[in-house]
Amino acid sequence: MENFETNMNEDHQIPAANGAADHGWQKVTYAKKQRKQKPNDSSSAAAAAATPSGASSSARVNGTDKAYVFRSVEQQAEDRHRRILEAKRAANAAVVDAGKVKSKHRSDDEDEDDYDSDEAEGNKGDKKAEEKKVKQKKPKKPKVTVAEAAANIDAGDLAAFLDEISGSYEGQQEIQLMRFADYFGRAFSAVSSAQFPWMKIFRESTVAKITDIPLSHISDAVYKTSTDWINQHSVEALVSFVTWSLDSILADLAGQHAGSKGSKKGVQQASSKSQVAIFVVLAMVLRRKPDVLVNLLPTLRESSKYQGQDKLPVVVWMIAQTSQGDLSVGLYLWARNFLPLVSGKGSNPQSRDLILQLVEKILSFPKARTILVNGAVRKGERLMPPSSLEILMHITYPASSARLKATERFEAIYPTLKEVALAGATGSKAMKQVAQQILTFAVQAAGEDIPKLSREAASISIWCLTQNADCYKQWDKIYLENLQASVAILKRLSEEWKELSVKLAPFDPLRETLKNFRLKNKNAMGDGDPAHQALYRDGDKYCKAILGKVSRGNGCMKAMAFAVIAVAAGAVIMSSNAESWDWKKLSVFVNSQFPS
Incomplete structure (x- = not known):
């Protein structure tokens, strides 16, 4: 600091001494500019050193001497600036070195990743190529029809299975029936939906044809083994099983309808493979135990779940199965469940046709009229109650303007159904x-x-x-x-x-x-x-x-009665042996002429 003050004093003294020569004027300089002009100052200093001692004083003041005055300050600033620059360079060098190391590691990793990626892509491509080759070489599964799957069911194996589940689940009839359905589900597991498009079959076929689908493919031995076992179960357990089976079929129906409409959130379709089995076991239950559907009739009539044009073919198929087992039950169900639909507001040609086909199928059975007339009353209930006769009479004889294509078909079946409705013991309380x-x-x-x-x-x-x-x-x-x-x-x-x-x-x-x-x-x-x-x-x-x-x-x-009695009495008198007359036959003859 002392050197700094000394230099400052000297700097102030020099202009005063030379004031006369400069006429009071002095050149203003800036230290910052002087630092920038350092090379020039250095060259000036060198020139001054070469100048002889006898040179003018003014040259020293404006040149070398002024630079000398600020030299210590500038040198300190330069030292400080140099130290700062060196510190920055050292810091930058450390950062650069660290970055190079990290970049090197990253580069190595990326090289490794690229290598692994290339290798993985290569392996993936190889795998795809291999899979493609495998798929091309894989043979197609043979199509299995319902008839082929049914032919593979062995009656002996089925009997052994039924004996096993009867023992394992003794007293649990509903579980037994579910296992029974599982057996047929496995038997028909290879049948694809294309081999059993039941909705299409029901929609395009007559009732007479769908009645035997798919049960016509089941052998007599398997059918007998199954129905004998079914007969051992209670009506209550069978009602529960039939309800479950029907719900399963209707769920599949809803799923297929949702799929056909292109719904993104449609009901998941039930496997058509299982539907073959369900149709088979349901048909066997309904044929062997027709009364099961009679117990289910109130539910079918009252629940909207089982009503509708789309569900009608399924219910028609079920009643057709019961008529195969008991003709009277088939007509009983038809009269109560379907006949009221014909006269309803929602009746349409399609539903009328299905309903007529069913009753025509029932009446076409051999000796159907005799069976139905003789069995007109079933367990205290009439096959054709008075309410059904009333509906039938109005449908068969409508106004001329209300006649339909179906009217002629009703006229054809009316006489038989009327006879069933009026059949019974004359004079009985019922x-x-x-x-x-x-x-x-x-x-x-x-x-x-x-x-x-x-x-x-x-x-x-x-x-x-x-x-x-x-x-x-x-x-x-x-x-x-x-x-x-x-x-x-x-x-x-x-x-x-x-x-x-x-x-x-x-x-x-x-x-x-x-x-x-x-x-x-x-x-x-x-x-x-x-x-x-x-x-x-x-x-x-x-x-x-x-x-x-x-x-x-x-x-x-009265006159005829007297005449007959007189003839009979005369014959008795004239007869030599009145005891030889058959009085019982005479009594029958008189009664036949005069019924009471």
């Missing part, structure tokens, strides 16, 4: 109740302005009168409310008296009813609508005509 139920809607239908329907309903009404004398009282109560229908029935009685009189005897209930009708007609003739007045007059006319026939009929019958 038939008396049926007659009263039928009379209610038959009288109403007889009054409709459809000639064929009116005639048919009048005929059925007269049948009710032959079954139960109480039907006369029922008719008497509704006479005025159904005047047009009652006149139609009276007209039919009058015109066909010869054929009907035998069935209507004895005539006492009829005679009393006709007298009541005449009294009602007489009381109502003075009042009311002119159209009704005409009906009252027609009704009274037919009542009078029938009463006359009833009176004449009684007189003729």
Whole structure:
């Protein structure tokens, strides 16, 4: 610092001493500029050193001497600057060295990665090539049909399997049935969906054809082994199994519908391989135990899960299976589940066709009419209840403007189904109740302005009168409310008296009813609508005509009875051995002539 102050003093003194020579002017210089001009200053210093001592003082002041004054300061600054630069260089050198090492490692790693990647890509390409070669060489699996898979089922192996699960799961019938289904599932596991497109088959085939699908491929030995084992199970367990099977089929149906619509989130389709087995075991259960579906009928009718046009073919197929096992059960289910659909608002040509095909299939069985008429009542219930007859009658005899293509087919099956609906023991308590139920809607239908329907309903009404004398009282109560229908029935009685009189005897209930009708007609003739007045007059006319026939009929019958008795008595007197006469045969003859 002392040197710095000394130099500063000297620097101030020099301009003062030379002020006269410079006339008070001095050149201003900057230390920073001088540092930049250091090479020039150095050369100036060298020149000054070569200058003789006798040179001018002004040259020293403006040149060498001024540089000498700031030399120590500049040197310190340069030293400090040099140290800073050296420190930076050292730091930069360390960073560069570290970067080079790291870059070298990275480069080595990348080289290794590139090598590994190239090697992996090469291996992958080799693997793809190998896989391609393997795929090309791999032989295609042979297509297995339902018939081929069914032919491989051994009845002995099946029997052994059923014995095993019966012992292993004793008392657990539902598990046994599931294992039974698993057995057939494995047997048909090689059958692809293309070999059993059941939806397409059901949609494009007739009911007569789908009835035997796919059970027609099962051998008699396997079928008998299976059905004998099924027969050992309770109805409750079988109902549960049939419900599970039906739900599985409908799940597959929903899955295929979702797939056909291109839904991205469609229901996952059940394996068609398992559906073959389910159709097989379900058919065997329904044929061996038809009553199972009778127990399931309320669920089928009430749950929307089992209703709809898309589900109809499946339910038709199921009822067709029961009809194979028991014809009566098939008609019972058809009348209660399908016949109401025909008359419903949602009826369409496709559903009507399927429903008609099913009942036509049932009625086409050998001796179907005899079997159904004789079994018209099943476990206390009629195969064709009165409500079914009412629906059938209106479908068969519609107005001319409402006739459909299916009408002719209903006309063809109507006589047999009507006979089943009216079959039963005459005079029995059950038939008396049926007659009263039928009379209610038959009288109403007889009054409709459809000639064929009116005639048919009048005929059925007269049948009710032959079954139960109480039907006369029922008719008497509704006479005025159904005047047009009652006149139609009276007209039919009058015109066909010869054929009907035998069935209507004895005539006492009829005679009393006709007298009541005449009294009602007489009381109502003075009042009311002119159209009704005409009906009252027609009704009274037919009542009078029938009463006359009833009176004449009684007189003729009495005369004939006396004649027969007289002939019989004369024969007995003339006979030498009256004991040789067969009095039982005579009694039968008399009764046949005069039915009570």
